Amino acid sequence: MQGSNKFLDDLSKLMTNAMGVAQGARTEAETAMKGWMDRWLADRDFVTREEFDAVRAMAQKAREENEALKTRIEALESAAAPAPKAAKAASKKG
Numbered sequence: 001m002q003g004s005n006k007f008l009d010d011l012s013k014l015m016t017n018a019m020g021v022a023q024g025a026r027t028e029a030e031t032a033m034k035g036w037m038d039r040w041l042a043d044r045d046f047v048t049r050e051e052f053d054a055v056r057a058m059a060q061k062a063r064e065e066n067e068a069l070k071t072r073i074e075a076l077e078s079a080a081a082p083a084p085k086a087a088k089a090a091s092k093k094g
Helices: 002-043 049-080 084-093
Strands: none
């Protein structure tokens, strides 16, 4: 009876140690893979999320400014253009 308990204790210790080794190997593999991915992404000149969001905000602001300028130009052009009735009346008198 005592022999089987010793055997089970040893087996339990062995399994515990094996799980520790497996977790260590997993952590090491994850670290290596993360390092490889970071280097690969850096070589590809991908932008960060922060850079992407900043450029997107600039583009949105530029679109809004373009729309405001377009509206202003149209208003100025319509104010500068002679009214069609006034142009006809002036051509008949002259």
